Each structure stands twice: as C-alpha cells, then as structure tokens.
Amino acid sequence: MKLCVLAVALSALIPIATASDGDSIDSAIHAVYGVISGPAGARDWARFRSMFAEGARLIPVRVTPQGSSAVAMTPEDYEKRAGASFGKTAFYESEVARRVETFGNIAHVFSTYESRRAPGEKPFARGINSFQLVKTGEGWKIMTILWDSEREGNPIPEKYLISPESASN
Numbered sequence: 001m002k003l004c005v006l007a008v009a010l011s012a013l014i015p016i017a018t019a020s021d022g023d024s025i026d027s028a029i030h031a032v033y034g035v036i037s038g039p040a041g042a043r044d045w046a047r048f049r050s051m052f053a054e055g056a057r058l059i060p061v062r063v064t065p066q067g068s069s070a071v072a073m074t075p076e077d078y079e080k081r082a083g084a085s086f087g088k089t090a091f092y093e094s095e096v097a098r099r100v101e102t103f104g105n106i107a108h109v110f111s112t113y114e115s116r117r118a119p120g121e122k123p124f125a126r127g128i129n130s131f132q133l134v135k136t137g138e139g140w141k142i143m144t145i146l147w148d149s150e151r152e153g154n155p156i157p158e159k160y161l162i163s164p165e166s167a168s169n
Contacts, residue, residue: 021051022139025100025107029131032142033113036082037092045079053134053141061148070146092116096126097163105135112160113147126150128160 021031028051035048058078059070073081085091092115099110109131114123127149133140150156 021047022136022141025102025109025133025140028133028140028142029095029098029109029111032131032145033093033095036086037094038086039090040086040088043079043083043086045083048079049075051142053136053143056142057144059144059146061146063151090117092119097161099160099164107131107133107135107140109133110160112156126156128156 020027022028031047031051035044035051052075056075057072058075059072061068061070093113094116095111096114097112101108109129111129111131113127113129115125116123127147130144130146131142132144132146134143135141148154
C-alpha cells in the first residue's frame with residue numbers, strides 16, 4: 001500500500017505529456033497552442049515542459065528604437081514570464097496556416113498565429129511561430145520556437161496566411 005501511495009505521489013511530480021502530444025508534428029504543434037491558450041488562470045506547465053527536448057529554447061523577437069533583438073528563454077523561463085500574465089489575463093492563440101518541411105528526424109514549421117483575449121474576438125496580434133522539432137524515442141519534441149509579430153512595416157506575407165494543402169482545395 002505504501003509503495004502504491006509513493007508511486008502516485010511521485011507521478012504527480014514528473015512532467016508527463018499527454019500520450020498524443022508527440023505522436024506527430026501536428027499533435028505537437030496543437031498541444032503547444034492548447035496549453036498556452038485559455039481563460040485567465042493557471043496553465044498545465046508540467047505538460048508544457050514535457051513537450052520540449054533537452055536544451056530547448058523559446059525566442060521572441062523584440063523590436064525597440066535601437067533595432068530588433070532576440071531573447072532566448074528555456075521552457076521554465078517562459079513559464080515564469082508568461083505564467084504571470086496568463087494568471088491575470090485570458091489569452092487564446094490559434095494557428096491560421098502552416099508550412100512544414102521535414103528531413104529525417106527534424107522538422108521546421110512556419111505556423112501563422114492569431115492571438116485573442118476571448119474565442120471569436122478580433123485578434124489583437126498576429127505573427128509567425130517558427131517551430132523546430134526533433135523526432136526522439138519519445139516522439140516529436142520541440143527544440144525551438146522562434147517568433148516575430150506582425151506590425152507596421154512587417155505585415156505577414158499572403159503566402160503564410162494559407163496552408164499549401166488548403167490552397168489547392
């Protein structure tokens with residue numbers, strides 16, 4: 001009995017991805033959007049961390065009057081930074097279009113996104129998340145998410161607003 005209680009207690013401390021999170025590139029990308037999106041409040045950060053490969057980074061491009069710069073974060077850094085905001089403010093990010101390139105055990109995905117404060121509202125931001133993924137023994141893991149936002153002088157090109165496979169439909 002004590003062993004069973006110990007096993008249950010330990011399992012709560014170990015980050016475990018949902019079984020399907022790394023089954024495919026598609027499931028990995030959807031899982032990220034799913035975890036970060038929601039009403040104001042806590043997110044499933046253990047699941048979030050489990051979706052990333054060892055050494056993974058999240059890198060937003062910031063633009064200042066001095067120029068642009070990239071700020072690299074670990075998934076844990078992102079959790080601290082975004083978690084504070086998500087705790088107070090609803091945030092919903094959804095994919096609008098996607099372009100995927102693969103070779104062997106690596107993949108690059110340009111994922112065009114829209115950010116909202118509530119489902120169905122007009123987006124307050126748009127941009128492109130550049131995902132790099134690696135296929136491991138545990139499935140597809142995210143190595144890097146590098147993103148830039150649409151802004152004056154930096155519109156999203158039309159080709160990134162439609163997924164190639166949906167363009168022919």
